[in-house]
Amino acid sequence: xxxxxxxxxxxxxxxxxxxxxxxxxxxxxxxxxxxxxxxxxxxxxxxxxxxxxxxxxxxxxxxxxxxxxxxxxxxxxxxxxxxxxxxxxxxxxxxxxxxxxxxxxxxxxxxxxxxx
Amino acid sequence: xxxxxxxxxxxxxxxxxxxxxxxxxxxxxxxxxxxxxxxxxxxxxxxxxxxxxxxxxxxxxxxxxxxxxxxxxxxxxxxxxxxxxxxxxxxxxxxxxxxxxxxxxx
Amino acid sequence: xxxxxxxxxxxxxxxxxxxxxxxxxxxxxxxxxxxxxxxxxxxxxxxxxxxxxxxxxxxxxxxxxxxxxxxxxxxxxxxxxxxxxxxxxxxx
Numbered sequence: 001x002x003x004x005x006x007x008x009x010x011x012x013x014x015x016x017x018x019x020x021x022x023x024x025x026x027x028x029x030x031x032x033x034x035x036x037x038x039x040x041x042x043x044x045x046x047x048x049x050x051x052x053x054x055x056x057x058x059x060x061x062x063x064x065x066x067x068x069x070x071x072x073x074x075x076x077x078x079x080x081x082x083x084x085x086x087x088x089x090x091x092x093x094x095x096x097x098x099x100x101x102x103x104x105x106x107x108x109x110x111x112x113x114x115x116x
Numbered sequence: 117x118x119x120x121x122x123x124x125x126x127x128x129x130x131x132x133x134x135x136x137x138x139x140x141x142x143x144x145x146x147x148x149x150x151x152x153x154x155x156x157x158x159x160x161x162x163x164x165x166x167x168x169x170x171x172x173x174x175x176x177x178x179x180x181x182x183x184x185x186x187x188x189x190x191x192x193x194x195x196x197x198x199x200x201x202x203x204x205x206x207x208x209x210x211x212x213x214x215x216x217x218x219x220x221x222x
Numbered sequence: 223x224x225x226x227x228x229x230x231x232x233x234x235x236x237x238x239x240x241x242x243x244x245x246x247x248x249x250x251x252x253x254x255x256x257x258x259x260x261x262x263x264x265x266x267x268x269x270x271x272x273x274x275x276x277x278x279x280x281x282x283x284x285x286x287x288x289x290x291x292x293x294x295x296x297x298x299x300x301x302x303x304x305x306x307x308x309x310x311x312x313x314x
Binding site: 001 | 225242245246248282298310312314
Binding site: 028030063066070071 | 165168169170171173174175176178181185186190219220
């Protein structure tokens with residue numbers, strides 16, 4: 001049983017994505033295969049150089065960087081969304097894989113769930 | 117006893133900057149833990165983890181996983197960590213390390 | 223079991239997730255429109271797959287039911303039937 005968690009909302013604007021991240025980490029904690037796919041404005045989760053100190057929030061970039069340590073299998077980003085926001089792979093946190101097709105990507109998972 | 121920083125109802129520091137090695141020793145004493153090198157290794161690991169990821173390991177299982185990734189499977193072992201930090205190791209160790217309570221630790 | 227997906231969405235047609243949903247749709251799949259998504263029935267800018275269904279209660283509430291003859295309106299029993307027919311369900 002593998003689960004793909006899709007985050008399609010930008011960080012810091014709502015708590016939905018953080019809840020999705022909690023869910024992903026919880027799946028990993030119990031050794032359930034889980035991967036994250038960022039699409040649309042959600043790709044900004046992956047940007048390097050985030051600083052949310054003045055918002056009084058924690059950096060989702062830093063939170064996310066614990067994912068592989070916890071056993072989250074893949075961090076995926078929709079290539080088209082990255083292109084739209086002018087993000088090249090070198091702007092994204094290390095370990096991110098670009099995917100060309102959402103349709104082909106979701107086909108590889110038993111379960112697909114969303115944040116919010 | 118030295119000047120005691122403010123803590124919440126579960127014993128976690130209200131203000132992370134009030135943490136010191138002495139504060140850690142004092143908090144550990146409440147759980148009848150005498151801090152050894154092995155304890156400190158985990159405490160420093162947790163503080164580094166927090167700096168890098170801006171969170172405590174969210175659950176006990178993830179705490180064990182993170183220790184394993186960083187210090188190897190001998191230390192990243194739930195029995196080993198439970199021996200060092202009785203109760204819920206992630207919770208106990210984070211409290212001593214002056215970090216926030218792990219979010220998913222019951 | 224064949225790999226077929228039942229896509230369910232409650233997002234209005236101009237919500238980005240509605241677009242992702244359609245882009246993920248493949249042959250053999252089905253789509254259920256509920257809540258705000260039923261507005262897609264009369265959306266002139268958005269073609270729907272032929273195996274699309276809309277929850278009748280939501281379509282009637284928004285007065286789009288009678289203007290969408292080509293789409294199949296379903297009730298809650300049909301909804302449950304459909305969920306049992308496909309190998310996977312994605313809630314968009």
